[in-house]
Amino acid sequence: MNQEQMEIKTPEYVSIQFQVAGLGSRAAAFIIDQILLNIVNLLVLIVVWLIMEGMSPLPFFFFEDTLPLAITIIVLFIINWGYFFAFEFFSGGRTIGKKLIGIRVIQENGHSITLLSSFIRNLMRMIDTLPTAYFLGIIMVFFHSKHKRLGDLVAGTIVVHERKAKRKKRLTPIEKEIASRGILKDDLIIDEWTFKAFTEKDWKLMNTYAGRFTQLPLVEKNQLTRQIAEILFPKIGQNVLGKSEQELEDTLLVLYLNLREEWEFEI
Template sequence: MTEEEQVDIKTPEYVSLQFSVAGLGSRAAALIIDQVVLFVLNALLVLGLFFLVESDLNYMFLATNFEMLLAITIILVFVLNGGYFLVLEFFWGGRTIGKRALGLRTIQDNGHRITLLSSFIRNLLRLIDSLPAGYLVGMLMIFFHPKHKRLGDLAAGTLVVHEKITQHKRKKKTSIEKIISARGLTKDDLIFDSWQLKALDQKGWQLLRTFCQRYEQLPLHEKHQLTNSVATILLPKVGLTFDKHRVTEMENTLFVLYLHVKDEWEYDL
């Protein structure tokens, strides 16, 4: 199977998505980057605690305190290495530093964003995939599986895909991006907590994207009606209140929300 093999996914919302599955080469390269990052973080952690001990010679010679510090160091190293992939994949839309650098993303088999449970399962089984050394089990699974899945992906129901955001697409603004730019709107105009952005599921994203895509073609009165309807559905989901009589304010809020969530959902569509 080639690195760029396509896979078609039908989501529960009956939306057909096509993804380019990431093969062994790109996944191995991403993992190497992540391991380098982890090595640096581990080294900084150990060196930081070492200098903490060295800063107080009397403290260093107290065996009980030294043993406690050693135990704390071991726990922190364990948490760092165990939590690195889990935390980044969940809070960074299925990406780690290595995956982001290589343009990869972990998603669920149904095309949805990875959940905390899925991330936990796939990273718990990373221990088995890394056996006996150098991720041999995981690499063999990725190489031979038709969708390049390791054991963790099979158990969690996840898939690693290429993101296809080309330079041409980045340079060419869409109609809604031109409207947003003309209004001088940016992400900084409205700050969302992570829970607010995660409250917008696939159906919510499809509704928001459709609103933004259709906005320019609608006559004024239909724009107002559509804005009112979409705001009524989506804004309460992200914990925002609004005044139905302030249509422009509702539009701007929806447009800024679009700016915040589009990078998390617009992958390889």
């Protein structure tokens, strides 16, 4: 089945195109994730077996007290379910398998997956696995027009291919300015919770600022820098007071690099 293009209109009335991930890429990502989980499951069972061998003369699967076995089953369930839930929310809709294949889970409106959506989507995974080997999920992904399984339908999510930012042969004026200052994206570490506080409106503000940065007279540039810093700095836990114009500019340019990676897509 051919991969399809899907156009999403954001609440800001901006149209963004995504390439929907089909059964093949989703299955490949899942296989990678499952191999990793199987390794972890095996390690857990080995540890439990070693502990039980030391505590009981009976073989592991014949000990009288069923509490350790029940705890082991609960722990394995939490690991196998929590892996997908945690990675998809805290890693921008990407498990390790999805990251390697180049796909991610997003909301139907184009925004990053929310905590509730990740919870619902992965809770429904138990139904998608029925009757065995993800049969229901595979059938739905194959026949659904947007390659959704039941969890995606209920949670309002969709799996799409990662989209790279445009790569230009020639550096733009702002890229030259950033390079001349030796500024790197990693100069400002933004955790996932903080990053989710930024909206498309914030990106448009930063993009406009970066586009005009090298063109504005010094006085106007300083005024604009301080105004934007007062708007965005609280979101990254920084204070405008006591910072020089150079420090404000450098921090905003680093923030621009971070936001650009998320919001500047190749349409």
